[in-house]
Amino acid sequence: MVESNITTRAKDYAKWYQDVIAAAQLAEPAEVVRGCMVVRPHGWAVWEKIQAELDRRFKETGHQNAAFPLLIPLSFLQKEAQHATGFAMECAVVTHAGLKTVDGKIQLKGELEEPYVVRPTSETIIGHFFAKWIDSYRDLPLLINQWCNVMRWELRTRLFLRTGEFWWQEGHTAHASHEEAQEEVQRMLHIYRDVYENVLAIPVTLGAKTANERFAGAHETFCVEAMMQDGKALQGATSHDLGQNFGKAFNITFQNKSGQREFVWQTSWGASTRMIGALIMAHSDDNGLVLPPRVAPIHVAIVPIWKTDSERAAVVEAAHNLARDLRDDGLIVKVDDREELKPGAKYFEWERKGVPLRLELGPRDLAAGTALSKTRIGDKKEPLSLSALGSEVGRTLDTMQKALFERALAFRQSNTLEVDSWADFEAVFAGAGSKFVYAHWDGTTETELAIKEATKATIRCLPLEGHGPAPSSGRCIKTGKPSARRVLFSKNY
């Protein structure tokens, strides 16, 4: 399938994002299913890489995976009041249990006494089962995670960032004390940070959400926020302290060591296929997708180059031998020996698919005992010695992984500032502009919304210690009222 050209970021950032996805064949709108998408093999392979990295960390910290029903009784959503208003409105609703044919036409049958909603998130249904499973302090902590699809219909959709159906993991845990639950919330937040920074090569800012931006039903919500190349923030994952809200709504109690019954303290935390959107917007360029080696479904594309048939036989054989050696080192290697395409067309394709390293192997390279290498983000080609190819490739990929993180970090640093006047604040966010702005805020939802209304900038988080400037008192950027700290403002996805 021929893909269209990629619009430049400078010309139309939103169009560029779509074009990168199409050119890399990551996903496409489902069209026939309102607001939904198909994740194509290359996109799903990236998600599998991310899943493996998260899943390993979840298990290392004692969590177990399980599977709960897709459908949730309507009444469950209503049990926690804030949760209901936050989620019920945009759910897919199942009202019938089947179909029948009448005069050759299909009709609904089996109307349900109580409709179900397709899960928008699973706090309620999991709360129901936690109440059955938890009896004593010995059953705690209960540390569960679920990998699944969820649905929240949205008016305006954008591949990976906002679609009706998406894929995610949702962790749900129950604890005997608030303190222990709070520790869990921070532990998982730092696992997300670890994966963002050390796997996706995207620096993130950790912090708490304002009351206005909190998860519906949570006592407190924490997040990791990443900067995209247009200066906007993307919320990368969230970790919620649910307090005893769901415990009380679903009557989840345990007998403590003194023999009394108490409500459990719960957390939930999630990250979704949105992470692929973050990857694209953090690293890709006008030539297409750029993937950090640690999430690349293909690490190395080897392109053999030939003119004659005898040359072809030699370079193709050598390419496959090299691939075998690299695979023994744990790398995923593609040998592109297609006959109908010229080398330039192959370079173009692997570049758009974000393969971190390309190796070109022609008769002269073979004679010289080298392969010409080019990283996805490098300007020039460099010869690598075939006799030490495994270690050379490993070193090159490690260097690229670090370089991507450093590049994204430098970009964020040069687009982050402290602002103390309303005029300057408005100027930063004028038009399509956005940066990370640390500014004082008077702590009220009213002011938060007024700032959003005026500039489209929102409070991304109240940064954790060490994220953002050290606490210092000042005056709210909008109202001039006293403020004890700066918070992070940005436009956002």
Place this chain on the structure above:
Amino acid sequence: MVESNITTRAKDYAKWYQDVIAAAQLAEPAEVVRGCMVVRPHGWAVWEKIQAELDRRFKETGHQNAAFPLLIPLSFLQKEAQHATGFAMECAVVTHAGLKTVDGKIQLKGELEEPYVVRPTSETIIGHFFAKWIDSYRDLPLLINQWCNVMRWELRTRLFLRTGEFWWQEGHTAHASHEEAQEEVQRMLHIYRDVYENVLAIPVTLGAKTANERFAGAHETFCVEAMMQDGKALQGATSHDLGQNFGKAFNITFQNKSGQREFVWQTSWGASTRMIGALIMAHSDDNGLVLPPRVAPIHVAIVPIWKTDSERAAVVEAAHNLARDLRDDGLIVKVDDREELKPGAKYFEWERKGVPLRLELGPRDLAAGTALSKTRIGDKKEPLSLSALGSEVGRTLDTMQKALFERALAFRQSNTLEVDSWADFEAVFAGAGSKFVYAHWDGTTETELAIKEATKATIRCLPLEGHGPAPSSGRCIKTGKPSARRVLFSKNY
């Protein structure tokens, strides 16, 4: 949570099955969601093991994973006539896109112009996208797999075997010729066989389904059939030759090498969480779950035994050291150093959870440089030398894996027979009885249904060459009409 005792197989086989699942905490009915189940952590961990084994084999044979929408437009189901009648009747139907609150009560809103069904299987929606992606013979074969949840509401449910929602993989491929598609159908059937026999330790019989038992919309359906301990068959996986049926329904065409447009030839193939049901019923005993080492989420449970505090310190430390060494060998090891439980209670628990090998480690064992080992299916305890524990444990687990397969194979052999008279046939299937019976059949659906009506036995498959007796002509067991071969009859799940 205290689990009830396990009913014996002899007393009530169906109750025994439920009890094994409850005692091992594999799954439970969701109750609040019609016909659905929750797969608990221990059950999901088994599924993850099975997934990993299948997924590796799919990828080694060139398949790629992707994700398609959960919801399917109603009209899609109708495009392939047989498919519609086979699936549409038991679907969950989404009719509304949200909810609203009126006078404090939640009401439906956003009625959809065209309802969606929650996918019962994805041939139709995937066919739609194949039509977009396939243009030339160069795009073929297209080899896709999807891991997902599906829903088919059933009147009578049984954990893992038949539930409203279940989890599976569905492979969908498109090819340029019927021959190539037929090869794919057999390739995937043999991958299922490999996993059943070499991972789940369950021997299977491969064969073709009768027209009556074929997948709705398929040209031909192949299956693997396993014998459970009550002599009944369980269909373990299916692989379908779809011919050009969906190609024509969804207009999936390609330009062949001569420049003409042709419909593609398709296959689909699937295996589900039903495999866990097969595992349970093939191997477990009256003491609970038995898991072959290759699908066990925990290979070894080490139970330290002590009386005094100083003994405790020594054996617990030694147990953790052993666990570390075994983990270095790639084994999954649990050290059960809980203080509130006596060793006997721990043995009981790990036995019921199907852990293949238990190691007991007391002060005297430690002094003797041994640990007392007991496999889940062995009668006696044997000392293993601590100095060579890794290799001893590895050997023991390998032996157990083989022993389980041999035991299941011997059971099947001693419960398989050729039957040539209707009286004998009826006798085999009288009451609750079932075996694998190879008998002649006249090839008509009418006779097939009459036999089922009379005995509850169904034709499980027309065995492939090498599965079941060599072809020989004879007379139909029911009608006496001529028959060219014996087919496999059994009661089934």
